[in-house]
Amino acid sequence: MKIKEIMSSPVYVVSPDETVARARNLMLRHRIGRLVLIENNKPIGIVTKKDISRRLNQAEPEWRRRPIDSIPIRQVMTESLITIYPDATPRQLAGLMVENNIGGLPVVNDKDEVIGIVTKWDMIRYFSELPLKLKVKDMKIEPAVTIHRHHTISHVLYELDSNSSDRAVVLEDNDKPVGIITSSNLAFTEMKSKTGGLPQKEIKMTRKESAAGRKQYRYVREVPLVAEDIMSYPLISVDLEDLATDAAGIMVKEKINGVPVIGNGVMGILTGENIVNAILTL
The missing domain is CATH 3.10.580.10 (CBS-domain)
Structure with missing residues (x-):
C-alpha cells in the first residue's frame, strides 16, 4: 500500500499572516488537527492544535495582552516542514514520524505542490484494517x-x-x-479573556436566606476554568x-x-x- 491510498485530500491551507483565531475556527469547523501554511503557492510550515494550546499558556506579558484574533499564525507555526511523496509506504511514513516526533506530513508532488496530508489518524485507520493478533x-x-x-x-x-x-x-x-x-x-476552548489571558467562568454562590425567606445571591467573576x-x-x-x-x-x-x-x-x-x-x- 502507498501513502496516496491512505492520505486525506483536499488539504486545508492558510496564509502565515492570517490569525490564530482563523486557524482555530477552521480546525473546529472541519474537525481537523493541523493546517498547512502556504506562501507563494509553496508549503512553508504547519500549525497544529498542540501549537495553539501550548502557546496560549505562555506567560510573556506582551502575548498575554493580545487576543488570538490579532496574532498571526506565523508566530505559532512550525517552520521546519517535513513532507512525503505519494508513492512512499506506511512504514516509511512511520519512520519519519518517529524520527522527527511529528504527527502529520503534507504529501507533495515532484513540483513541491501539496496534494494531500497524512496523519497519525490515517495510520490508525490503516492499522485497524490489518489482519493482526496483537493485543x-x-x-x-x-x-x-x-x-x-x-x-x-x-x-x-x-x-x-x-x-x-x-x-x-x-x-x-x-x-x-x-x-x-x-x-x-x-x-x-475559547482560550482568551479580554486581555488575552486564560479562560474564566462566572459562578453564582448562595448566601444565607434573608429575613423574608428568600435566598440572596452574589456573583463571583474571573474564576478560572477547570478540567471538568x-x-x-x-x-x-x-x-x-x-x-x-x-x-x-x-x-x-x-x-x-x-x-x-x-x-x-x-x-x-x-x-x-x-x-x-x-x-x-x-
Whole structure:
C-alpha cells in the first residue's frame, strides 16, 4: 500500500499572516488537527492544535495582552516542514514520524505542490484494517497523565508539558476516571479573556436566606476554568486483553487519536504514537 491510498485530500491551507483565531475556527469547523501554511503557492510550515494550546499558556506579558484574533499564525507555526511523496509506504511514513516526533506530513508532488496530508489518524485507520493478533497489552502503551476534575487549565497544561503528553485522564475524588482532556479540548476552548489571558467562568454562590425567606445571591467573576469544564465525556476506553486492531477501530469510529486502557484503575493510554511504532516493526 502507498501513502496516496491512505492520505486525506483536499488539504486545508492558510496564509502565515492570517490569525490564530482563523486557524482555530477552521480546525473546529472541519474537525481537523493541523493546517498547512502556504506562501507563494509553496508549503512553508504547519500549525497544529498542540501549537495553539501550548502557546496560549505562555506567560510573556506582551502575548498575554493580545487576543488570538490579532496574532498571526506565523508566530505559532512550525517552520521546519517535513513532507512525503505519494508513492512512499506506511512504514516509511512511520519512520519519519518517529524520527522527527511529528504527527502529520503534507504529501507533495515532484513540483513541491501539496496534494494531500497524512496523519497519525490515517495510520490508525490503516492499522485497524490489518489482519493482526496483537493485543492492547502487547502495544507498550504509554503511562497515563492523570489530573483531578477541579485542576485549573494552567495546571493541566503544566502537567502535559512536564510529561511531554498531549492528553490527560480526568479523575473523580475516588480516583474513578470520568473524562479526558486532549489538545483538541484545549485548542477549541475559547482560550482568551479580554486581555488575552486564560479562560474564566462566572459562578453564582448562595448566601444565607434573608429575613423574608428568600435566598440572596452574589456573583463571583474571573474564576478560572477547570478540567471538568472542558473535558470530553463519557470516557471511551479499552481493555488490556482487547485486540489492538479492534482498539484502533474504536479510535477510528470515535475519531480520536488515543484511548485510555482501563483495568485495575487507569493502566495507560493507547495512542497514535504506539500504533505508528507498531507499524514500524511490521
